Amino acid sequence: MLDWLDGQTRDFSSLRYLAHGAAPMSVEKLKRAIEVFGPVLMGGYGQTEAFAAISFAMPEDRFQNGRLAPDERLNSCGRPSPLISVEIRDDHDQPVGIGVTGEICVRGDVVMRGYYNDPQKTAETIVDGWLHTGDIGFLDAEGYLSVTDRKKDLIITGGYNVYPSEVEQVLWSHPAVSDCAVIGVPHEDWGEMVIAVVELSPGQRVSADELMAWAKERLGSVRTPKRIDFVTQLPRSGTGKVLKRVVRDQYWADSGRRI
Known part of the structure; x- marks a missing residue:
């Protein structure tokens, strides 16, 4: 929508909410959207297994003391x-402290009872009533939830x-970048090499x-992509979400391994 407007002015004063979801939005694009559409951006996080209702960011959550909130918020x-x-929770399934990164686990009446005809996967995913989302994130001191990545995308x-999401946030902030997917590809010495498909x-x-x-100026050497490949269009699902698995599979097809 921002690309389509391309600097054109429109009257959005009647707009009350503009919801976004399905995948993380870059902080820079969120700032641009608030500037263009007004203080109406509403986001959320969830998954089918938890009725798509794990957390919500209301328009007022984007502000602190009457000003735009810091990037972390x-x-x-x-x-x-x-x-x-x-x-x-950590890798030993123990709760961690405020600001500590681990797997996001959820419990409540909106959590599914299990996967249809798949008791093994159900038992792996729901442990003692807690749904293990497979997402990595942390809670801050004010109770805000941040999702940093998929566990399997590490x-x-x-x-x-x-x-990857940390690297993608930096690449998204470049004015020339519309979207990107950061993945690991096979490397003889390092196991995996960080690359970006842009x-x-x-x-x-x-x-x-x-x-x-x-990227190097903002991330340092280790997290900076060692290669950047440009594509006309990234593969996407029907909802517009980048299919990172499809991107990744193209690079791992001839490796003989998956990690």
């Missing part, structure tokens, strides 16, 4: 729904953990070296 997906309990390169905004141009320099 803008990057959150709001506070947990009153219908659900949220805990962040890239381990040379022994270091790299969360879709540019209409009429924009930028080189791979320029984007890598942009």
Whole structure:
């Protein structure tokens, strides 16, 4: 919508809510959207297994003391729904403290009873009544939930953990980038190498070296993509969500392994 407007002015004063979801929105695009459409942006986080209602970010959550909230708050997906309990748990299934990253686990009446005709997957996913979402995130001191990545999307390169969403946020902030997918690809020495597959905004141009320099300045060497591939259009689902698995499969097809 922002690309379509391309600087045109419109009267959005009658707009009360503009909801976004299905995938994280970059902080820079969220700021632009608030500037263009007004203080009406409403986001949320959920999944089919929890009735798509884990947390909500209302328009007022985007502001603090009458001003636009810091990036950390803008990057959150709001506070947990009153219908659900949220805990962040470590690899030993133990709750962690405020601000500590771990797997997002939820419990409540909106959580599914199980997967149809798949008791094994159900038992792996729901443990002692807690649904293990497979998403990585943390809760801050004010109860706001931030989702940092999918557990299975974690890239381990040379022994270091790299969360793709952190890299994507930086690339999204470049004015020439419309969207991107950061993935790990096979590497003989490091196990995986961080690369970015980038879709540019209409009429924009930028080189791979320029984007890598942009990322390195903000992320450091380890998390900076070692290669950037440009595509005309990233593969997407029917709801417009980037199909990262499809992107990743193209690079792993001949590797003989999946991790």
